Amino acid sequence: MTDTAKFALDGKEFEYPVMSGSVGPDVVDIRKLYAQTGAFTYDPGFTSTASCRSALTYIDGDEGVLLHRGYPIGELAEQSSFMEVAYLLLNGELPSADELQTFNTTITRHTMVHEQLAAFFRGFRRDAHPMAIMCGVVGALSAFYHDSTDIHDPVQRTIASHRLIAKIPTIAAMAHKYSVGQPFLYPDNSLSYTGNFLRMTFGVPAEPYEVNPAVERAMDRIFILHADHEQNASTSTVRLAGSSGANPFACIAAGIACLWGPAHGGANEAALNMLREIGTPERIPEFIARAKDKNDPFRLMGFGHRVYKNYDPRATVMQKTVREVFDALKVNDPLFETALRLEEIALSDDYFIEKKLFPNVDFYSGVILSAIGFPTEMFTVLFALARTVGWVAQWNEMITDPDQKIGRPRQLYTGPTQRSYVPVAER
Ligand code: SDX
Numbered sequence: 001m002t003d004t005a006k007f008a009l010d011g012k013e014f015e016y017p018v019m020s021g022s023v024g025p026d027v028v029d030i031r032k033l034y035a036q037t038g039a040f041t042y043d044p045g046f047t048s049t050a051s052c053r054s055a056l057t058y059i060d061g062d063e064g065v066l067l068h069r070g071y072p073i074g075e076l077a078e079q080s081s082f083m084e085v086a087y088l089l090l091n092g093e094l095p096s097a098d099e100l101q102t103f104n105t106t107i108t109r110h111t112m113v114h115e116q117l118a119a120f121f122r123g124f125r126r127d128a129h130p131m132a133i134m135c136g137v138v139g140a141l142s143a144f145y146h147d148s149t150d151i152h153d154p155v156q157r158t159i160a161s162h163r164l165i166a167k168i169p170t171i172a173a174m175a176h177k178y179s180v181g182q183p184f185l186y187p188d189n190s191l192s193y194t195g196n197f198l199r200m201t202f203g204v205p206a207e208p209y210e211v212n213p214a215v216e217r218a219m220d221r222i223f224i225l226h227a228d229h230e231q232n233a234s235t236s237t238v239r240l241a242g243s244s245g246a247n248p249f250a251c252i253a254a255g256i257a258c259l260w261g262p263a264h265g266g267a268n269e270a271a272l273n274m275l276r277e278i279g280t281p282e283r284i285p286e287f288i289a290r291a292k293d294k295n296d297p298f299r300l301m302g303f304g305h306r307v308y309k310n311y312d313p314r315a316t317v318m319q320k321t322v323r324e325v326f327d328a329l330k331v332n333d334p335l336f337e338t339a340l341r342l343e344e345i346a347l348s349d350d351y352f353i354e355k356k357l358f359p360n361v362d363f364y365s366g367v368i369l370s371a372i373g374f375p376t377e378m379f380t381v382l383f384a385l386a387r388t389v390g391w392v393a394q395w396n397e398m399i400t401d402p403d404q405k406i407g408r409p410r411q412l413y414t415g416p417t418q419r420s421y422v423p424v425a426e427r
Contacts, residue, residue, distance in 0.1 A: 110166030139253035173200035214328030228390025271302030272366030302363030
């Protein structure tokens with residue numbers, strides 16, 4: 001591509017530099033466009049807008065490629081661990097054995113939460129959605145960890161990053177325990193990050209909890225698949241919150257709130273609920289027709305993606321993991337067959353082919369999480385748990401980016417032009 005882009009407006013010509021990354025589309029640097037032309041660009045949903053430079057994650061939506069610091073998601077899912085991927089995203093390189101050991105120990109030593117944090121849960125109704133609890137309790141962390149809220153201090157940024165990654169599983173497990181009326185379990189430092197989370201979620205004080213290695217491996221892989229994903233809606237929310245100088249705990253709480261939406265992280269819960277509503281494969285055509293009906297707001301949850309116009313590579317790994325978990329737990333869920341059949345029918349339907357709608361990360365995850373024993377309302381909490389690694393890594397990258405400024409988009413104003421106030425007696 002050329003190194004400048006020409007732009008004509010009102011009979012004048014303007015030129016803007018074109019920047020290239022290491023891979024992927026070039027960008028036109030339009031930072032001076034408004035000052036020079038008096039016009040804004042218009043891009044609702046930011047379909048053609050790069051909001052930042054980033055070296056963390058790259059997606060090729062047409063090829064169905066997802067790289068974390070250059071490593072393909074399929075290789076990381078098969079050969080790495082969630083803590084190793086966390087280290088990679090935070091530091092840019094895969095750790096040595098010693099570096100990984102030190103990182104694991106650091107994170108493990110931050111898994112406990114301030115004892116008073118438990119009081120926050122008591123304020124929620126028992127039937128509160130766990131994502132509502134996560135928004136509230138994670139936001140409250142900034143009230144407890146004042147010594148790691150100075151975003152200009154790299155040491156405090158690192159401590160806050162480790163605290164968030166370490167404590168989010170503890171808080172997630174507490175949210176589940178609170179909703180089922182069971183006591184909270186403290187972390188057990190002898191377990192892995194994921195094993196510790198499984199025990200805090202499913203263990204009870206009355207008896208020992210044995211972590212099932214196959215479930216631990218599958219859960220760890222699911223966390224890897226959800227770790228980071230370029231500038232998705234919740235990551236962009238974290239960056240925008242962080243651009244004002246807000247503390248990292250508040251920024252992650254903002255990301256959790258955004259992730260909750262059914263068009264984003266809430267889709268895993270919505271996808272399983274949809275599969276349950278469909279029930280048997282015989283009813284699939286009815287739902288496919290609804291998804292295609294412009295007058296019906298219904299969408300196939302777990303299908304489609306802003307960037308992937310090919311198969312989401314995470315869905316491929318997720319589908320394979322379903323079989324592993326079913327074998328390990330000796331369970332079967334007919335909804336998996338319904339999901340496979342739904343995918344088969346959708347991918348042979350012109351509407352889905354033409355609009356390039358493929359299963360995304362959320363389509364199969366619910367079947368696995370349900371088989372492991374998580375209630376549907378916990379699915380997005382698990383997404384937030386894993387994505388905290390990506391949010392924290394992206395937040396750190398933003399804070400240290402010399403180009404970063406407070407995010408403040410403009411608008412195309414369509415409201416009334418200036419007019420004078422009319423006293424109520426004259427209206
Ligand atoms: C995640 O951004 C990320 O990276 C997100 C994520 C991450 O890791 O952070 O990957 C996680 O959020 C995955 C997506 C989970 N959401 C869902 O599964 C919900 C269902 N999917 C849709 O809501 C939709 O596909 C989106 C929101 C995911 C993407 O929407 P876009 O890019 O804005 O696309 P669009 O809504 O403009 O759709 C294009 C067309 C439209 O038809 P037309 O108006 O052109 O006629 O495709 C149709 C849509 O109606 N369409 C669907 C559909 N998704 C899009 N039709 C039926 N079922 C669907 N699922």
